[in-house]
Amino acid sequence: MKVAMIQFLPLCIFLLINTHPLLAAEPEPVVDKQGEPLQPGVGYYVWPLWEDNGGLTLGHTRNKTCPLDVIRDPSFIGSPVTFRAPGLDYIPTETDLTIDFAVKTTCNEPTIWRLLKEGSGFWFLSTGGDSQSLVSKFKIERLAGDHAYEIYSFKFCPSQPGVICAPVGTFVDADGTKVMAIGDNIETYYVRFQKVFTYAQEKNPAFSIL
Known part of the structure; x- marks a missing residue:
């Protein structure tokens, strides 16, 4: 019996030491074309995969009034956007984000992205959003594969069942x-x-007014 107790005690001590839960890995950072992590509140152009132009910007669509919608303009470099991820000093993948255009507009509304229903099973990306609203929660997803390190897409997928x-x-x-x-x-x-x-500064018409 004494031998059995001596053999059992070290196992008890080991279990007590290892009862702390493992810490979850931090989300993967989104990186720019230079391989640097995106930073909250900093302006970024969102360019299509195949060229350094035709970025995202704001435009009048549908009834040609406010709110402005998120569009692609093939003839324009695009308007800067900023990202916010609560509690983090970088922008991660697969995490709820608030996305905002860093521009002034003629519409007296926030330029935060939101999903605006247009028809059955169809929604536009528009503005006038609220950082606390469910319809303003977007995520960035990296294209799978080592060759796609700097290639991403947006998705509307709030972390709520x-x-x-x-x-x-x-x-x-x-x-x-x-x-x-x-x-x-x-x-x-x-x-x-x-x-x-x-x-390059000579190509930079940043913070354009729409």
């Missing part, structure tokens, strides 16, 4: 405007990020 989860893509409206949207037959739109202040 029972909420729609879908990738953000491009919808071409009646006048040819490329509006960012989610819905049936909307394919994922892949992007890269370019920090505004590291882009």
Whole structure:
């Protein structure tokens, strides 16, 4: 009996020492074209995968009034966006984010992204959002594979059960405007990020007013 107790005690001590839960790994940072992690509150251009132009910006669509919608303009570098991730000093993948355009507009509304329902099973990416609102929670997802280290996409997928989860893509409206949207037959739109202040100054029309 004494031998059995001597053999059992070290196991008890080991179990007591190892009762602390393992810490979860930190989310993977989103990186820009230079491989640097995106920073909260810093302006970035959101460019299509295949070129350094045609970025995301704001535009009048549908009834041509406010709020402004998130669009792609092939003839324009794009407008800077900023990201917020509560409690983190970098922007992670697969985490609820608030996304905002760092521009002044003629609409007396916030430029925070929100999902705005347009029809059955179809939503536009618009503005006038609220950082506390569920419809203003977006995520950034990295394209799988080592070759796709700087290639990402947006998705609307709030961390709450029972909420729609879908990738953000491009919808071409009646006048040819490329509006960012989610819905049936909307394919994922892949992007890269370019920090505004590291882009060549002669090509930088940052903080344009719409």
